[in-house]
Amino acid sequence: MADIPANAPEHCPGTGSGEAGKSSACQGCPNQSLCASGVSAGPDPAIEEIKEKMSAVKHKILVLSGKGGVGKSTFTAHLAYGLAEDEGKQIALLDVDICGPSIPKIMGLEGEQVHQSGSGWSPVYVEDNLAVMSVGFLLGSPDDAVIWRGPKKNGMIKQFLRDVDWGNVDYLIVDTPPGTSDEHLSLVQYLSASNIDGAVIITTPQEVSLQDVRKEVNFCRKVKLPIIGVVENMSGFICPKCKNESKIFPPTTGGAEKMCNDLNIPLLGKVPIDMNIGKSCDMGKSFFTEIPDSPSTMEYKKIIQKIQDFCAETH
Amino acid sequence: MESEGDSNNLSGVQHIILVLSGKGGVGKSTISTEIALALRHAGKKVGILDVDLCGPSIPRMLNVHNMNVHQCDSGWVPVFVDQEKSISLMSIGFLLERPDDAVVWRGPKKNALIKQFISDVAWGELDFLIVDTPPGTSDEHISTVEALRPFRPMGAVLVTTPQAVSIGDVRRELTFCKKLGLPVIGIVENMSGFVCPHCTECTNIFSKGGGEELAKYAGVPFLGCVPLDPSLTQTLELGKDFLQEFPKSSTYTSIVSIAQQILDKASDSSS
Numbered sequence: 001m002a003d004i005p006a007n008a009p010e011h012c013p014g015t016g017s018g019e020a021g022k023s024s025a026c027q028g029c030p031n032q033s034l035c036a037s038g039v040s041a042g043p044d045p046a047i048e049e050i051k052e053k054m055s056a057v058k059h060k061i062l063v064l065s066g067k068g069g070v071g072k073s074t075f076t077a078h079l080a081y082g083l084a085e086d087e088g089k090q091i092a093l094l095d096v097d098i099c100g101p102s103i104p105k106i107m108g109l110e111g112e113q114v115h116q117s118g119s120g121w122s123p124v125y126v127e128d129n130l131a132v133m134s135v136g137f138l139l140g141s142p143d144d145a146v147i148w149r150g151p152k153k154n155g156m157i158k159q160f161l162r163d164v165d166w167g168n169v170d171y172l173i174v175d176t177p178p179g180t181s182d183e184h185l186s187l188v189q190y191l192s193a194s195n196i197d198g199a200v201i202i203t204t205p206q207e208v209s210l211q212d213v214r215k216e217v218n219f220c221r222k223v224k225l226p227i228i229g230v231v232e233n234m235s236g237f238i239c240p241k242c243k244n245e246s247k248i249f250p251p252t253t254g255g256a257e258k259m260c261n262d263l264n265i266p267l268l269g270k271v272p273i274d275m276n277i278g279k280s281c282d283m284g285k286s287f288f289t290e291i292p293d294s295p296s297t298m299e300y301k302k303i304i305q306k307i308q309d310f311c312a313e314t315h
Numbered sequence: 316m317e318s319e320g321d322s323n324n325l326s327g328v329q330h331i332i333l334v335l336s337g338k339g340g341v342g343k344s345t346i347s348t349e350i351a352l353a354l355r356h357a358g359k360k361v362g363i364l365d366v367d368l369c370g371p372s373i374p375r376m377l378n379v380h381n382m383n384v385h386q387c388d389s390g391w392v393p394v395f396v397d398q399e400k401s402i403s404l405m406s407i408g409f410l411l412e413r414p415d416d417a418v419v420w421r422g423p424k425k426n427a428l429i430k431q432f433i434s435d436v437a438w439g440e441l442d443f444l445i446v447d448t449p450p451g452t453s454d455e456h457i458s459t460v461e462a463l464r465p466f467r468p469m470g471a472v473l474v475t476t477p478q479a480v481s482i483g484d485v486r487r488e489l490t491f492c493k494k495l496g497l498p499v500i501g502i503v504e505n506m507s508g509f510v511c512p513h514c515t516e517c518t519n520i521f522s523k524g525g526g527e528e529l530a531k532y533a534g535v536p537f538l539g540c541v542p543l544d545p546s547l548t549q550t551l552e553l554g555k556d557f558l559q560e561f562p563k564s565s566t567y568t569s570i571v572s573i574a575q576q577i578l579d580k581a582s583d584s585s586s
Binding site for chain 2: 004010011013025066067068069070073098099100106143146147148149151153177178179181184185208209211214215216219222223239240242244246247249273275279281282
């Protein structure tokens with residue numbers, strides 16, 4: 001895929017970049033005039049192939065957050081579980097967190113492998129109507145580190161979008177790594193012709209997290225990605241012994257609620273901390289079945305309903 | 316002219332420590348900040364380099380998020396956190412026009428800035444330089460480790476939370492250190508146990524003991540547990556010095572002990 005040609009200088013901005021051929025690093029590069037002419041900035045042929053593939057997918061949802069460890073993967077997994085409760089729907093979950101794939105562990109799929117078939121990579125099935133794909137399935141051992149720079153990660157994402165044999169799918173949910181960099185740009189770029197329904201943004205209540213999430217909102221606006229809404233995770237903890245609530249991650253600046261008001265985006269819900277969530281994730285089980293009557297489960301279900309409503313409206 | 320190292324901005328830095336974690340949101344920036352503050356209380360001069368380009372948190376944690384960096388003859392002047400100039404900080408947060416601006420950069424551009432951060436910041440004389448990193452094992456990490464290699468960093472502090480999902484990512488980070496030849500100073504387990512302020516019942520929200528087990532399994536030192544403490548989160552939100560505000564808490568004891576182990580290790584390596 002080579003966003004950066006092999007013979008490019010060290011600080012090559014990438015052939016697809018707006019700076020291509022114009023940045024100071026381009027001086028003296030053999031490809032400079034080609035890049036400057038804008039030829040290489042033309043659409044990647046993969047975009048059309050991916051569009052083809054994605055025509056079998058009704059709804060596409062990205063789960064994003066500027067900050068790490070706020071619960072993107074937990075949310076993604078449970079959004080998938082929740083949607084898959086309707087047996088008539090086919091759900092696909094794609095984990096593009098290349099360096100830190102958590103989905104296999106959370107969904108109890110560690111050690112699973114993907115298989116190659118005539119029509120592409122076969123995903124791993126959790127249930128008949130819930131298929132999962134992650135870089136975790138391609139690693140030999142849980143200690144294997146994926147020490148890759150951007151272009152290689154982008155190639156992987158392209159393959160994931162183009163070559164996985166999902167079949168007909170109602171919802172494709174994409175879990176992402178934290179930040180606003182290669183993985184995110186590539187996703188949006190490769191899916192540019194395939195109509196993403198929107199992004200769900202996850203945050204925790206404290207300002208240190210919100211400041212990263214505001215960046216993510218700006219990212220969505222820059223790349224014209226619709227925002228379905230924000231989920232505030234880890235929003236208060238009820239002590240199992242005395243039932244009093246503590247704000248472990250204090251919303252010193254008003255939490256997600258104020259941020260959503262300020263930025264004029266919907267708040268989908270606030271999920272309280274429940275230690276059983278982390279426990280079920282470690283065991284690779286859905287906490288919907290482990291703790292069906294927890295307030296967190298109820299809140300999750302409400303949020304999932306809102307997302308379904310949003311998607312039903314757009315199509 | 317003196318030695319050739321004289322031309323370099325890192326030649327006055329005694330020890331370089333990287334703070335890493337495969338997983339996001341486990342407290343890398345928190346631990347970086349608290350280690351810096353603890354080393355300052357021990358009378359050391361500390362610099363912090365924040366190479367988390369897409370989500371810089373340290374400026375806010377040290378309450379300097381409205382400051383700007385300036386230029387001098389030898390490069391960028393870092394932002395001083397206190398009047399005594401005992402902690403200095405460089406972060407992309409200082410270079411953004413508006414705090415909510417997203418840095419939507421691909422790898423090569425991030426790598427270029429990291430190289431500049433490592434070569435062009437006029438740190439002056441420092442006992443410790445702490446490098447805070449984003450989650451993962453990708454561009455930022457490879458570039459940082461490669462650019463710092465000539466200055467022989469003392470090693471990496473790996474931060475994890477106790478649950479298995481996080482430990483999995485840290486195992487990968489250990490492999491990263493091994494592959495790149497970066498020594499591991501030790502593992503810190505953050506958010507291990509929450510003491511209810513109402514009834515003092517301790518709940519292990521994110522489980523417990525995972526970090527220590529991993530350290531044993533991997534044969535690297537375990538530096539200690541830092542509990543989930545709302546007053547720590549609160550002071551960082553407000554940009555205050557936790558160690559000054561809560562010297563009686565068990566969190567204080569843990570942080571100081573982690574910093575002490577780093578000090579011991581540093582004096583071993585320089586003697």
